[in-house]
Amino acid sequence: MDPANPVRPVNDAQLSRVQRWVVSVLAVTTILHLSVGLVVAAYFLAPDDRVSQIGLCAIAAAFGVIAVAVGLVIHRQRVLSPWLLLGLLPGVVGVALVVR
Secondary structure (H helix, E strand, O other), X not given: OOOOOOOOOOOOHHHHHHHHHHHHHHHHHHHHHHHHHHHHHHHOOOOOOHXXXXXXXXXXXXXXXXXXXXXXXXXXXXXXXXXXXXXXXXXHHHHHHHHO
């Protein structure tokens, strides 16, 4: 490999699009793991501690919204969009698991 004569240019548009997708998938997946971990922690708390369980689910929902917002920012989309509602899903599922 000759650095003076690269096979493809470094600023290739296709390459930057792939890089954007890889970074967004990694960021969103990492933040969603945190969100789901908070839901699991809420599920395994003592059943008589409802306030803490619902609080952890609310924090999980907030991190879910942050995860979706990060993905939108990386893809240079508007942050305020209906997609942010998808971020509430971990918190809603957590509350449904905790309350029953």
